[in-house]
Amino acid sequence: MNNLLHIQNLKTSFRIGDHYYAAVDDVSLDINKNEIIAIVGESGCGKSALAFSIMGLHDPKWSRVDGHIFFKNYDLANIPNENLNHLRGSDLGMIFQDPLAALNPLMIVGAQIDETLLLHTKMSKEQRTARVIELLDAVGIPNPSRVYSQYPHELSGGMRQRIVIATAIANNPSFLIADEPTTALDVTIQAQILELLKELKEKMDAGVMLITHDLGVVAEVADRVAVMYAGQIIEIAPVEELFANPKHPYTRSLLESVPSVSNKQERLHSIQGIVPPLQSLPRIGCRFKARIPWIPDEAHEENPILHEVNQGHFVRCTCYREFYFSNVKRGRI
Numbered sequence: 001m002n003n004l005l006h007i008q009n010l011k012t013s014f015r016i017g018d019h020y021y022a023a024v025d026d027v028s029l030d031i032n033k034n035e036i037i038a039i040v041g042e043s044g045c046g047k048s049a050l051a052f053s054i055m056g057l058h059d060p061k062w063s064r065v066d067g068h069i070f071f072k073n074y075d076l077a078n079i080p081n082e083n084l085n086h087l088r089g090s091d092l093g094m095i096f097q098d099p100l101a102a103l104n105p106l107m108i109v110g111a112q113i114d115e116t117l118l119l120h121t122k123m124s125k126e127q128r129t130a131r132v133i134e135l136l137d138a139v140g141i142p143n144p145s146r147v148y149s150q151y152p153h154e155l156s157g158g159m160r161q162r163i164v165i166a167t168a169i170a171n172n173p174s175f176l177i178a179d180e181p182t183t184a185l186d187v188t189i190q191a192q193i194l195e196l197l198k199e200l201k202e203k204m205d206a207g208v209m210l211i212t213h214d215l216g217v218v219a220e221v222a223d224r225v226a227v228m229y230a231g232q233i234i235e236i237a238p239v240e241e242l243f244a245n246p247k248h249p250y251t252r253s254l255l256e257s258v259p260s261v262s263n264k265q266e267r268l269h270s271i272q273g274i275v276p277p278l279q280s281l282p283r284i285g286c287r288f289k290a291r292i293p294w295i296p297d298e299a300h301e302e303n304p305i306l307h308e309v310n311q312g313h314f315v316r317c318t319c320y321r322e323f324y325f326s327n328v329k330r331g332r333i
């Protein structure tokens with residue numbers, strides 16, 4: 001079977017004052033082996049809240065996770081912390097956005113990677129050192145033996161991100177989350193890191209969840225794309241299908257906002273309004289409705305569900321059938 005992780009009706013809520021508000025609201029999603037699934041959406045749509053729920057990183061004092069996350073023989077949303085601790089760093093890996101925050105500034109990088117091997121394997125010190133060197137080499141670090149003994153501040157941003165990746169993949173995780181792994185890097189390093197992610201999924205048959213704002217990155221590496229808006233998946237499709245045939249008004253607007261060589265004379269499209277804060281997210285009806293006020297009410301569904309419009313291509317709410325850009329009438333598009 002190809003399925004690796006099965007998320008079912010996941011709801012992640014944060015406590016604000018006396019109430020809980022869902023940042024991830026009834027998300028169901030399958031992630032397969034040997035697949036990179038990109039999660040896209042504006043800031044505040046719930047991408048990181050989803051990733052942190054899978055890794056069990058939310059503070060239970062301030063949050064609540066309901067639903068199921070089936071992975072191997074576990075339900076990650078409902079297992080004791082010690083089991084999750086064991087899985088994190090072995091079968092589950094996470095690459096964080098900011099390599100400086102993820103690394104210990106007082107420890108040489110080799111020792112940091114070694115620590116995860118020490119925690120999760122029975123390797124001897126010699127075996128671990130050899131494995132760390134092998135990992136440094138695998139993530140494209142030149143002169144791994146020298147870099148082993150360097151501190152994070154002695155390395156460039158791209159090198160530090162590679163160290164974070166080497167740590168995340170040290171124990172060959174079968175599922176890896178990469179949260180904006182290339183945001184802080186220049187484009188050449190970005191391309192190398194993306195190449196590395198592709199290699200990982202192929203060589204280790206891993207499933208990768210890639211969280212990004214960058215649709216160029218998505219086009220480059222993803223196999224499937226899930227578009228999130230206001231805590232929900234509003235469209236999901238294989239990558240070529242999503243770019244060729246976007247349906248949901250939000251997805252179309254996101255794609256329309258990307259600069260391209262062919263439309264560089266035109267003003268870039270901007271999506272009207274903002275993602276509302278958690279406390280004021282619309283909870284009934286189409287959550288995107290307020291940002292497309294020119295679309296008639298009747299076009300929206302009362303309880304929007306995901307409709308399969310093509311094989312493996314799902315879109316939420318019937319408004320996609322009636323959608324046009326507000327300036328179409330003025331003849332700009």
Ligand SMILES: Nc1ncnc2c1ncn2[C@@H]1O[C@H](COP(=O)(O)OP(=O)(O)OP(=O)(O)O)[C@@H](O)[C@H]1O
Nearest residue numbers: 014015023042043044045046047048049050277278
């Ligand atoms: N610990 C928290 N307590 C309260 N609200 C939170 C907490 N973490 C996130 N939120 C809120 O949950 C919503 C989703 O946040 P999240 O960080 O998942 O968005 P995101 O799509 O990952 O954004 P970005 O792309 O900026 O990382 C936002 O409204 C955010 O303010």
